[in-house]
Ligand code: GDP
């Protein structure tokens with residue numbers, strides 16, 4: 001995948017300037033690259049569409065080439081698709097926290113139980129109990145016992161002729177008695193999803209009431225990973241995913257589509273057979289890895305940070321000089337949607353940085369989208385001089401944005417009020433902050 005994308009981008013880089021046709025070309029390359037990496041077809045389609053919409057017409061930052069700008073957009077979109085931040089394990093309010101594994105045979109469930117136990121023992125001084133509930137493969141219980149010994153965790157097993165539900169029931173009872181803080185349930189898998197397996201897992205779920213159901217998926221299974229994840233999630237309503245075997249010649253593709261198809265966070269990644277080879281999943285790192293452009297992205301991030309600061313400073317000046325118009329308002333909403341919370345802009349105004357009034361300052365994204373639609377319907381003259389917005393112009397805006405006239409009126413009123421208030425605040429008067437932006 002990385003190679004292909006690199007190729008797509010190096011083509012762009014040579015040209016220097018990105019036209020709409022370039023964007024189209026690069027998107028075709030990106031689509032191919034993702035498909036080659038076994039990302040689910042539907043996910044690829046949506047991903048490419050998003051990126052294209054964002055890429056066409058974006059301003060290129062001063063210090064970046066258009067090609068770099070597209071890399072940034074692709075990277076951001078990859079990160080967003082995989083979820084924005086690392087998601088920690090769920091915890092029970094009272095011990096034990098019960099973690100149940102699910103997944104196909106060979107995915108890495110037993111190995112992951114060991115790795116997780118090791119992690120919990122080392123990081124939290126935990127005393128996990130590992131329950132051996134895979135009774136179908138004779139070696140499965142031995143394997144868990146070996147793993148348990150390696151990491152110093154107790155294993156609960158009753159042999160292969162006991163029903164897995166009964167094993168789990170008794171294992172949980174023992175954990176209660178021993179005050180184990182974690183219970184990790186190793187379950188059976190099959191070569192493919194079948195009814196008997198699903199029923200068994202659903203039964204174990206019902207009786208163990210796990211706080212966490214981790215679906216373990218082999219990253220090297222590519223396209224199939226998506227269907228597997230979907231099947232398990234539909235039946236078990238999983239709470240998270242562990243993507244194993246990322247140390248191999250792997251395709252980042254599975255991470256992208258599993259998250260997209262199930263909406264469930266990938267919590268850990270397995271990067272080897274050893275017990276320490278389990279890492280927290282970081283969407284941004286995975287995106288970097290898929291793109292294979294770590295250094296480039298760091299550079300772009302820096303440029304971006306400078307840009308935001310510069311923009312915020314300009315905005316603060318305008319507020320002070322009272323020349324803030326609907327174009328600025330739109331910029332500001334765009335910034336808020338992208339990354340720049342309004343309070344950061346406010347903090348650029350001298351004396352505002354530590355103002356307690358900023359604490360409860362929030363704007364609903366849906367309202368922002370509506371407000372943007374209304375501003376988009378304005379002519380340039382109207383944006384620069386809101387005073388010319390008479391009733392007939394307002395009706396036209398309402399029709400253009402598909403919003404009721406009262407909403408247009410309200411927004412203009414809010415705009416005027418905010419403008420006035422921001423101007424006052426910039427002069428050191430912080431009263432009436434609650435009314436700002438209709439909050
Ligand atoms: P289970 O059937 O789901 O319990 O899968 P296992 O835990 O038995 O793992 C199947 C095989 O994959 C074993 O040989 C493991 O050592 C190997 N394995 C599991 N996780 C990883 C990983 O992250 N990287 C590599 N390279 N091998 C792994």
Ligand code: MG
Pocket residue numbers: 109110111134140186187
């Ligand atoms: Mg196993």
